[in-house]
Amino acid sequence: MSPEPTLLGKDLKKQQQKEYNKRYQQEHAEKIKAQRKQYYLAHKEKLNAYRKAHREQINERVRRKYRENPSVYAVYGKKFREKHPNVNGERCKKYRAAHLEECRERERIYRLNNRDRSKERAQDLRTYAMHRVYGKGSPECVKCGCRNNEILQINHLVKTWTGKRPKGETGASLWRKIIEMDAPEKQYDIRCQVCNWAYLHTQRSGDEWEIKWK
Numbered sequence: 001m002s003p004e005p006t007l008l009g010k011d012l013k014k015q016q017q018k019e020y021n022k023r024y025q026q027e028h029a030e031k032i033k034a035q036r037k038q039y040y041l042a043h044k045e046k047l048n049a050y051r052k053a054h055r056e057q058i059n060e061r062v063r064r065k066y067r068e069n070p071s072v073y074a075v076y077g078k079k080f081r082e083k084h085p086n087v088n089g090e091r092c093k094k095y096r097a098a099h100l101e102e103c104r105e106r107e108r109i110y111r112l113n114n115r116d117r118s119k120e121r122a123q124d125l126r127t128y129a130m131h132r133v134y135g136k137g138s139p140e141c142v143k144c145g146c147r148n149n150e151i152l153q154i155n156h157l158v159k160t161w162t163g164k165r166p167k168g169e170t171g172a173s174l175w176r177k178i179i180e181m182d183a184p185e186k187q188y189d190i191r192c193q194v195c196n197w198a199y200l201h202t203q204r205s206g207d208e209w210e211i212k213w214k
């Protein structure tokens with residue numbers, strides 16, 4: 001049996017020094033922090049100039065450290081997001097605008113792989129938006145009272161009919177818009193498909209329509 005390796009001479013001293021440093025740093029954390037801040041304030045211009053001149057190098061070092069130990073940085077990330085809730089959203093928007101094609105392709109693949117999930121979420125959005133417009137209980141057509149969810153639609157009270165629907169006014173984007181807006185009942189109501197079309201034609205021609213089932 002070979003003996004356990006032991007630290008000798010120089011190595012032992014190194015190890016002890018390391019442990020002492022760690023302990024010292026833990027015990028004097030506040031003091032060290034204050035000293036660092038003071039140093040930073042006293043040498044602000046110089047430090048910032050250095051950072052600016054070596055930005056790529058510094059970034060690369062940070063990236064490498066991040067790759068080596070991501071869990072440490074996850075904590076920082078969480079703190080940052082709590083402190084600046086909007087910054088990440090803005091960055092995402094900027095990134096998406098700059099890499100639009102790439103993002104769209106990725107989203108398309110995601111949708112293909114998560115079809116059921118996307119559908120379910122879309123249905124939830126629709127239900128919620130309909131409730132917001134209707135304002136009370138389960139939605140029904142304001143004209144004829146039809147309650148068949150399959151054929152109920154959200155009707156634009158002000159029609160901007162040019163043969164083409166206004167951008168951002170269909171499907172999920174319309175539902176999202178309604179969910180976020182104040183008083184959606186002033187701009188929309190719930191109608192069945194038939195009454196929705198009748199409403200549109202009344203708006204265009206001025207004729208009142210009476211629909212009867214036989």
Ligand SMILES: [Zn+2]
Nearest residue numbers: 141144192195
């Ligand atoms: Zn109806």
